[in-house]
Amino acid sequence: MNENVRQLWAPWRVGYIVGPKPTGCVFCAKATATPADDAANLVLARGRECFVMMNIYPYNPGHLLVLPYVHVGELEEMSETARVELWDLVLVWKQRLQAVMHAQGFNIGVNLGHVAGAGITEHVHVHVVPRWNGDTNFMSVVGDVRIVSQSLQDLYEQLKDHC
Numbered sequence: 001m002n003e004n005v006r007q008l009w010a011p012w013r014v015g016y017i018v019g020p021k022p023t024g025c026v027f028c029a030k031a032t033a034t035p036a037d038d039a040a041n042l043v044l045a046r047g048r049e050c051f052v053m054m055n056i057y058p059y060n061p062g063h064l065l066v067l068p069y070v071h072v073g074e075l076e077e078m079s080e081t082a083r084v085e086l087w088d089l090v091l092v093w094k095q096r097l098q099a100v101m102h103a104q105g106f107n108i109g110v111n112l113g114h115v116a117g118a119g120i121t122e123h124v125h126v127h128v129v130p131r132w133n134g135d136t137n138f139m140s141v142v143g144d145v146r147i148v149s150q151s152l153q154d155l156y157e158q159l160k161d162h163c
Contacts, residue, residue: 027123031069049082067125103130
């Protein structure tokens with residue numbers, strides 16, 4: 001075996017790799033699911049025009065997405081009331097992450113368009129990413145690997161309990 005080959009074990013990903021792939025917009029699927037499915041879909045909160053969900057491929061523990069129910073790719077395509085609710089939810093959940101996870105800082109942003117880094121360009125979403133001093137370590141810098149130290153389901157329960 002080549003000694004330069006890096007291995008990172010992530011057995012929980014096999015379900016996604018071999019499982020059925022979603023068709024259509026993954027965000028719309030979560031938006032239109034019944035509230036009874038919110039825990040399975042990691043949806044934390046539902047407003048009138050927007051909702052909050054956990055990112056299933058987080059940059060850091062607690063990485064949330066805030067997005068409108070309406071399938072739009074640009075901020076100006078949202079109604080004014082949806083834009084207000086979107087940013088209100090960003091603020092509420094930033095504060096909740098700070099209280100539950102004791103985050104020391106945040107990256108909050110929107111990637112509009114593929115060249116801006118959006119993985120899903122057709123449905124606007126705001127990233128709320130908690131940060132801590134020293135959360136970038138040698139694994140990220142040298143190995144180009146990000147370590148998420150808490151299961152999504154455990155953190156989902158912690159955040160829901162704090163509502």
